[in-house]
Amino acid sequence: MEVTARAPGKIILAGEHAVVHGYTAVASSIDLYTVVSLRLRSDEDTVKLKLNDIGLDFSWSVGRIKEVLSHLGSPFSSTPTSCSLETIKSLATLVDEQSFPETKIGLASGVYAFLWLYTSILGFKPATVTVSSELPVGAGLGSSAAYCVSLSAALLALSDSVKLDVSQKGWSTFKETEAELVNKWAFEGEKIIHGRPSGVDNSVSTFGNVIKFKSGVMTRVDSNMPLKMLITNTKVGRDTKALVANVSARKSRHPDAMCSVLNAIEAISDEWSTIIQSHAVDDLYLSANEEKLGELMEMNQGLLLSIGVSHASIENVLQTSMKYKLASKLTGAGGGGCVLTLLPTHISGEVIDKLVEELGSFGFQCFSAGIGGKGVQISFDYSS
Ligand SMILES: Nc1ncnc2c1ncn2[C@@H]1O[C@H](COP(=O)(O)OP(=O)(O)O)[C@@H](O)[C@H]1O
Ligand SMILES: C[C@@](O)(CCOP(=O)(O)O)CC(=O)O
Numbered sequence: 001m002e003v004t005a006r007a008p009g010k011i012i013l014a015g016e017h018a019v020v021h022g023y024t025a026v027a028s029s030i031d032l033y034t035v036v037s038l039r040l041r042s043d044e045d046t047v048k049l050k051l052n053d054i055g056l057d058f059s060w061s062v063g064r065i066k067e068v069l070s071h072l073g074s075p076f077s078s079t080p081t082s083c084s085l086e087t088i089k090s091l092a093t094l095v096d097e098q099s100f101p102e103t104k105i106g107l108a109s110g111v112y113a114f115l116w117l118y119t120s121i122l123g124f125k126p127a128t129v130t131v132s133s134e135l136p137v138g139a140g141l142g143s144s145a146a147y148c149v150s151l152s153a154a155l156l157a158l159s160d161s162v163k164l165d166v167s168q169k170g171w172s173t174f175k176e177t178e179a180e181l182v183n184k185w186a187f188e189g190e191k192i193i194h195g196r197p198s199g200v201d202n203s204v205s206t207f208g209n210v211i212k213f214k215s216g217v218m219t220r221v222d223s224n225m226p227l228k229m230l231i232t233n234t235k236v237g238r239d240t241k242a243l244v245a246n247v248s249a250r251k252s253r254h255p256d257a258m259c260s261v262l263n264a265i266e267a268i269s270d271e272w273s274t275i276i277q278s279h280a281v282d283d284l285y286l287s288a289n290e291e292k293l294g295e296l297m298e299m300n301q302g303l304l305l306s307i308g309v310s311h312a313s314i315e316n317v318l319q320t321s322m323k324y325k326l327a328s329k330l331t332g333a334g335g336g337g338c339v340l341t342l343l344p345t346h347i348s349g350e351v352i353d354k355l356v357e358e359l360g361s362f363g364f365q366c367f368s369a370g371i372g373g374k375g376v377q378i379s380f381d382y383s384s
């Protein structure tokens with residue numbers, strides 16, 4: 001039997017980075033998914049991992065995994081637990097043995113996260129795991145969270161920790177308590193990739209829709225506004241872990257100034273969630289609210305610049321969209337990656353086409369995505 005799990009990416013509408021320090025963020029799932037398929041094998045004695053998006057394949061014999069991890073007391077606890085530094089070192093041994101290409105070394109932490117989740121949830125069962133994603137990897141759309149959530153979901157679906165109704169056909173969602181377990185494991189995976197994640201990305205990928213997130217607590221937001229965003233990928237590579245660490249360093253150098261900036265970001269997140277929850281009584285009310293959201297995005301972007309996470313490519317997108325009187329902000333960790341541009345309901349297709357063309361001339365890639373869909377889902381296939 002094969003199980004397939006899919007988990008969505010996300011956009012952060014307001015509050016990235018601030019959320020790492022206990023201030024509110026508002027985020028929404030998008031309809032671009034990372035898909036993980038997992039097949040347990042009785043015919044082989046290996047754990048195979050195929051990472052299609054980054055073109056890397058791994059194969060470990062179960063015996064070798066046991067040998068390297070046994071002194072740490074593996075198989076590990078089947079309840080969500082943090083991976084120690086000592087364990088990461090052992091996981092790195094397993095990855096190094098597969099001659100990880102030097103040019104892709106930044107991607108190694110994703111493989112450590114896989115090995116940690118795999119051995120903790122399924123122990124030493126032989127299997128083939130394949131990962132492919134519609135999300136750009138490392139561009140601010142939460143690919144790391146979608147990867148950890150879909151992996152955790154697929155692994156838990158075939159573990160003893162979760163009892164699922166496997167007779168269901170097509171995509172199905174987890175019950176609340178099971179989804180919480182998926183989310184907790186995914187957070188442990190995110191810790192390996194991000195260092196110090198807030199938990200907003202894995203939560204919105206697990207539960208979907210629009211959420212407010214503060215100090216590890218998620219609140220569902222009932223959005224009543226038809227939100228449309230243009231997403232521009234600057235294609236400038238960046239690493240969430242490094243950007244988050246830089247902000248923390250700036251915060252320790254300037255605690256008072258940073259506290260004021262982060263408080264201001266929180267006020268923006270709070271206003272975002274109030275506005276999108278309000279019911280538009282007529283078109284005038286809707287466009288007034290869209291204008292307010294645009295201003296909030298401009299303010300949020302200015303504050304993100306002040307904490308050091310913007311980039312020349314991001315500023316280029318901002319200036320270009322401003323020519324068309326459209327507001328933008330970076331989304332995710334910044335430093336490159338993706339920028340959101342709010343597309344008000346009254347905007348003409350012609351204007352959008354012109355903007356997309358101009359952004360394309362800089363080598364940026366524009367696309368739109370459905371905002372606020374379902375969270376993680378699974379599907380069983382009995383034919384394999
Ligand atoms: N589809 C994927 N295949 C392999 N690794 C992935 C995939 N998606 C995410 N990752 C892991 O997540 C990391 C990117 O995470 P991050 O820097 O947080 O960017 P973002 O989450 O914004 O895409 C990659 O370096 C890799 O380790
Ligand atoms: C910067 C941050 O707020 C969001 C990071 O998102 P992404 O990995 O860039 O998609 C970090 C976090 O909340 O864990």
Ligand SMILES: [Mg+2]
Pocket residue numbers: 142143144145194201240
């Ligand atoms: Mg990430």
